[in-house]
Amino acid sequence: MSSKSLEDSATHFDKLARKNVRLKSLLQKYKQSHHLQHALLQLSEQASTVAELTLLYPAIHNILQDYIPSKNFFVVLHNPVYDNLELSYFADEKDGLSVPLKYEQYFKEGLTGYVFKQGKTSYFTKQQTELAVEQGLLKCFGTPAEHWVGVPVYRDKSIIGVMVAQSYEKDLSYSEQQIELLEVMSLYLATAIERVKKRELLESEVKIRTRALTQSNQALNEEIQQRKKALERQQILFKISELATLSENLDDVYKHVHEIIKTITYADNLYIALYDEQTHWLSFPYCVDEYNDTGRPRPFAKGFSELVLSSEECQVIDIDKANNLIKLGVVERPVDVPAERTATSWLGAPLKTSQGVIGLIVCQAYNNKHEFTQDDCELITFVSHQIANVIQTHLANQELKLNHQKLENRVAEKTKELRQANLHLQMQIEERKKIEQQLYHDAHHDSLTSLPNxxxxxxxxxxxxxxxxxxxxxxxxxxxxxxxxxxxxxxxxxxxxxxxxxxxxxxxxxxxxxxxxxxxxxxxxxxxxxxxxxxxxxxxxxxxxxxxxxxxxxxxxxxxxxxxxxxxxxxxxxxxxxxxxxxxxxxxxxxxxxxxxxxxxxxxxxxxxxxxxxxHDADNMHHLDDLPMHFRSAEIITLDEQTRAESLLEAFGEHPVLGSTSFEVLKKFATDRVQHFEVELNLLKQAFSLVSDSKKEKVLFPCSGLVLERINFQALCKLLKAHDANRMCLLFNEQEIRYASAVQIENLKNLVAQGFSIGLNEFAKDRCELNLLTEFQFDYLLLSSTFSKRVLQQENYHLQLQGVLAITKLQNIKVIAKGPSIFNYRTLLDKHGLSLFIGKQHALAPFEYETPSAQIITS
Incomplete structure (x- = not known):
């Protein structure tokens, strides 16, 4: 191969080597980017799913362990209130949780505090840490780490904490990519914390609202149940009222009553007994029983039935109560009755009418088939009064039918006598009408001039x-x-x-x-x-x-x-x-x-x-200091005329035009407010002298709003402190308090603050303002007679009274009714919830004014 070819090959290999290095770098970047993306997705997912912060930090720790050495990991957040770093999460191989908690106050002086102050990522090896300690840059707490990296956590450009990972092994260090991953995670940590906190708050609000809705639903369900019960009771009353108009015989009435009782409670065994006061015998006109259905009459003895008749109350008797009654000798039971024929639960209610108790109705259960409760007692008591009236009506009708034949035979004989008697009676009625008209005329007209009086x-x-x-x-x-x-x-x-x-x-x-x-x-x-x-x-x-x-x-x-x-x-x-x-x-x-x-x-x-x-001349006697006066006392009583430990004391004067009139009326004729106050103050002094001689624990005395004015209040307090004020309750007219000035209202509250007793007089005479009952701490509330009469005449005033009674019960105020001393009148008010009344007034010794300064002495 030529030298040129070798050179070309070498050049080609160099290019491939450079490309290979570049590809490895790109691959590393893509891998790092993938890790970052995957870690952030996991962090976002955890921030969206975890319910509270205590679960978020472990989740972040688990994510980091997949990419960097982070077995030792903790998060510290800044507390702006105390200006210190507090540990939010901690996981360490060597140091337990007690170590960082011990040095938590020194976080600012250690590596974590160094990162927090610098506001940037810091990486320390063990040697670098020791060098920094020697240079005095920081302090070292706990076991020194071989590799330590801290990343600041920011929120809106403000550092809020530090996230730390550390390694105790020399060969487990942190690369730039791993530190970068920590930094990226820290950027999203504040957002994740904020999202979890908002979710925690939202879930807390949801729980609170859910709890409120649950309570509201429970209250609504209870109200629905109450209305259902009321409707059921109303339907039962309708059925019972229908029996009174049916033309059936009495046996059919008893059967219908049995069917009605079955809709209320367990009534497989039921009997109705009637009591004859003249013969003292019990008869059983109706009896349905799995062991005894004859119901033979018997004399009055000492059985459960007699216990109901004697007490005139509903009785619920189980085995234990029966045994106790037998031991006490209240009840005697036959000894020859087998145990299986002895009732294990017994319920009896008296049949009451306007003439008294005429009998009773009884349900009983054997062999523990049913156990009667107090609810059963209330229900059967509720209907027993209506049933008693129906039975009484049918008994009367039956007796009328028996006597009808006898009466027919006597009608012809008595017709003439009745006509004469009717004629005579008619004459008497006419005469009585004339007398009544004359009496009414005489009572309302002057005897001399016949003019209205x-x-x-x-x-x-x-x-x-x-x-x-x-x-x-x-x-x-x-x-x-x-x-x-x-x-x-x-x-x-x-x-x-x-x-x-x-x-x-x-x-x-x-x-x-x-x-x-x-x-x-x-x-x-x-x-x-x-x-x-x-x-x-x-x-x-x-x-x-x-x-x-x-x-x-x-x-x-x-x-x-x-x-x-x-x-x-x-x-x-x-x-x-x-x-x-x-x-x-x-x-x-x-x-x-x-x-x-x-x-x-x-x-x-x-x-x-x-x-x-x-x-005017003193002879005219139109002024308070000229009018002869006296006291009248009325005891506070209950419906049964039982006296209580309170009484009402009122001052009266003899006016030349109005006659004997209360001080409440006479004070309106006072032309001088100073004179009015002096007279009223002396009346109060005289009242204290009467209170000291009285055996009553509390005396109610009416006062006017004049004593609450700024110039008079100090004299009033001085008088109260000089006497036994604990036995005196000052009554103020409701209309005066309603239009009282700010000074009078403040002084009225001062009376309560000083421990004096106050009450409200003539309440609801023209209108019913319930806010007065909650604005002041009254001890007594005297209803006006006008309001009491309206309660008995109009339904809407009954509802107002129930509101008054509900508030006074919460405020611990005693409510007293005024009105005529008629038993029926008080009985009707008692049914509306009123139990205290003003008794008859009786006069006390008169008194007169000794000096122009209105000093009162007993005459």
Missing amino acids: RSLFLTQLEKTLQHYQRYPEQQFAVLFIDLDKFKDINDHLGHQAGDQFLIGVAESFSHCIREHDLLARLGGDEFVVLLTHLTEQQQAQDVAKRIIEIMRKPFCMKGQCIQSGASIGITYSKPSYKHTDEIIRDADAAMYYAKNAGRNRFECFHPLLNASNVQ
């Missing part, structure tokens, strides 16, 4: 005020009339002449008003007129002018003539009027102004007139 007038005024509040366009007016010089007529002409004068005045006044207006005599020489359907105020003034014109005529008798007259005060309807007392007060004030201005004239009310009334 104070009671009838106040009732009509209350209705007119309520109508006006609904229809403000329909105006009304009240005229308060006081006759002038009436005392002169009595003194000079005699009281008989005075009576004749009043009769003539009443007749004359009646000609001055329209047919639908109301003229009434309050007493003495005082009259009032209620004018309704007014279109203008001038109409009331025209009536007053006619009355004054009539009174200009002199009154003559026995040859003597006396000139009288009329002083009239007029007040018109206005939105600010909430009570009839306010209307009478203003009309009275206007009348006194007319009398002081010269008499025989009329004046219309103006707010300034209240201030002028302060100058």
Whole structure:
């Protein structure tokens, strides 16, 4: 071969060798790229599937072990709160977990902290580590590694931690490709951590919502079950009510009752027993039993049936309870009854009617076929009352049928007597109607003038005020009339002449008003007129002018003539009027102004007139410090008239117009707020003296919102602290609290904070505001009598009452009802959930004011 050919061959081999080297380099790059891609895919898959971070780190560790020496691997993350590096994952061949935890606070000073500070990948051999330690660049903790590589973990250009792999074998080092793989993995580690954290948060929210939905579903299911039970009970009641109208005989009724009981509980063995109080015998008109179906009558003894009749309660008796009752001697059982014929579970409920217990209904099970529970007892008790009424009705009908034949024979004989008796009875009824009408008239009319009296007038005024509040366009007016010089007529002409004068005045006044207006005599020489359907105020003034014109005529008798007259005060309807007392007060004030201005004239009310009334003579007794007062006490009782450890103490005064009236009404006539507070404070002092003598643990005393004002509150607290305030509960009117100022509300809460007891009076008189019950810590709640009556008359008020009772039970507030002392009235309220009532009031010793400063002393 020529030299040229050899040269060409050598050149060709060189080219092939260079290509081979290049191909190996490309192959290595492709292999490295494949490893990176595969590792990132695995990391992404793990980040998408693992449920929590504690599972992510082991997954990353497993991925790395396929490509680099990473048996020793850990991850450290930065805690910005404490500014230190915390260990998140750790796996090591030589050092246990206790080693890094021991030096965790020194992570910043070691290799890991060096990488964190530098913010770039660092590779150390054992010799390089020792050299760095000698140079003071870092510290070494734990077993030194032959090869150590740390890669920073970034999130949004901020370093958040370090990922470390290390090897304890000299020949297991890290290549550039392996370090590059670690770096790539670190780039995606922060994203993977964030994805897992979001998944953890999402799964936590899902669990919370799932739990909430589960609880909601459970509550809904419970409500559905309750409604199903209610519907089932309603259907049972319908079936029982149908029995009362069926024309079947009594035996068929018993069979239908048995079928109904079977739908409620186990009733294969059932009997119905009736009790005769006169003979003291038990009869068994219906008996279905697998061992005994005769049901022979027997005298009253000491069996389970007698136990139900005596206790008038449902009884559930198993073997153990039966044995205990026998040992105690409450029950006696026949000794010759075989064990297999002795009931293992027994359920009996009394049949109660308005006449009392007429018998019982019993279900029993043998050989442990069924065990009756308290639910069975509640169900059979629920239906037993209805069944008792049905049986009672059919028994009465049966007795009527037996007596029907006898009655037919006597009908002809008694027809004439009945006709005469009916005629006589009809006459008595007519006479009684006349007497009742006369009694009603006498109770609501003045005996002298036959005019409506104070009671009838106040009732009509209350209705007119309520109508006006609904229809403000329909105006009304009240005229308060006081006759002038009436005392002169009595003194000079005699009281008989005075009576004749009043009769003539009443007749004359009646000609001055329209047919639908109301003229009434309050007493003495005082009259009032209620004018309704007014279109203008001038109409009331025209009536007053006619009355004054009539009174200009002199009154003559026995040859003597006396000139009288009329002083009239007029007040018109206005939105600010909430009570009839306010209307009478203003009309009275206007009348006194007319009398002081010269008499025989009329004046219309103006707010300034209240201030002028302060100058009235003490004889008029229209001021709080002039009115004779006394206390009345009422005990808090239960339905069965059992007294409790609480009582209600109220102050009353004798008003010249309104008569004996509570302090709650009288305080509206106070023209001076200072005078009002002094009187009320002295009332409270007097109440404390009565409380100290009382055996009651708690006395409820009504107060006004005036004591809660800033200038009065300190004096109130001083008085409370000076006495045994633990036995006194201050009652505040619900309407005053509803419109109380911010200072009054704050002081009311201060009373509670200082340990004093408070209550709410006249609650729900015009509307029911439940938020008041939760805003303050009341100890007592006195319902208004108006609300109690509405509860018995309208269904929606019953629902409001249930809301009140639910809140007061949570707030531990005692609810007390007001109203008439009628047993049926209280029984109906008791069925609605009210068990405490105001008893009858009894008067305590009166008292009077000793000085102008309104100091109260016991008289």
